[in-house]
Amino acid sequence: EAGVAQSPRYKIIEKRQSVAFWCNPISGHATLYWYQQILGQGPKLLIQFQNNGVVDDSQLPKDRFSAERLKGVDSTLKIQPAKLEDSAVYLCASSWAGGGGYTFGSGTRLTVV
């Protein structure tokens, strides 16, 4: 089966600019996650979707981050305006509904200068 697709792979922006990341999960996977991985740290959950509904966004900095999953398939994560501390790899993952071992994409490496 095809894996979790993410784009772009890399993005460099200046602080206060906006940026968007795209994720296409594995076909049929109802649950989709966005994680933030800062260099040298473990991934941290930002938001979890079940189909096109948000299950948990308690750790999403909502003043600057937003995410949506239209039609329960693709998802986009947006940052506006970006800060230096947003520099990280943004990982998307998906799983079957109620499944534990989910599959990660290769991520988008964001550098904010």
Place this chain on the structure above:
Amino acid sequence: QQQVKQSPQSLIVQKGGISIINCAYENTAFDYFPWYQQFPGKGPALLIAIRPDVSEKKEGRFTISFNKSAKQFSLHIMDSQPGDSATYFCAAATSGTYKYIFGTGTRLKVLA
């Protein structure tokens, strides 16, 4: 209480040796404990996972040992190979939501 503590931060092992990585958790509600392997430039990949109803799970050269009373679990890599050189993350979650809490990672280097 939501933390997962992982050690060591880095590990160097000779080819053929045993690599051991340890994790500890606080939240007794956690009931799913996966290990992920991450190569540079790639996303984490699921290696093996365990639930607290068993004390050990083995898949090939990879074994998870689980101690429920101590709230600790560990990954053993037998006959370590240079291709195993990667960063390993433990994680914990409740099976209701599968929202992972990751450890800080262990960078493993296996010398040829």
